[in-house]
Amino acid sequence: MTLKDLKPGESGRISTIKGKGAFKKRLMEMGIIRGTELYVEKIAPLGDPIEVKIKGYNLTLRKIDAENIIIDLI
Numbered sequence: 732m733t734l735k736d737l738k739p740g741e742s743g744r745i746s747t748i749k750g751k752g753a754f755k756k757r758l759m760e761m762g763i764i765r766g767t768e769l770y771v772e773k774i775a776p777l778g779d780p781i782e783v784k785i786k787g788y789n790l791t792l793r794k795i796d797a798e799n800i801i802i803d804l805i
Contacts, residue, residue, distance in 0.1 A: 734797040743802035
């Protein structure tokens with residue numbers, strides 16, 4: 732399951748980040764790190780962007796980026 736598949740109010744734990752190089756580094760700098768728990772706050776009406784709460788702050792991600800984050804439900 733990817734982050735894109737979660738609905739508002741659902742939580743998950745990051746298991747894998749697909750991608751390489753600068754893309755993966757950018758996500759990791761924003762706090763998207765394996766083993767970190769996150770909570771989906773809201774999703775825009777057309778599905779893009781997605782707002783998540785991670786490590787005590789809100790982060791907004793594009794749907795294309797959320798497709799590369801593999802999640803385990805908690």
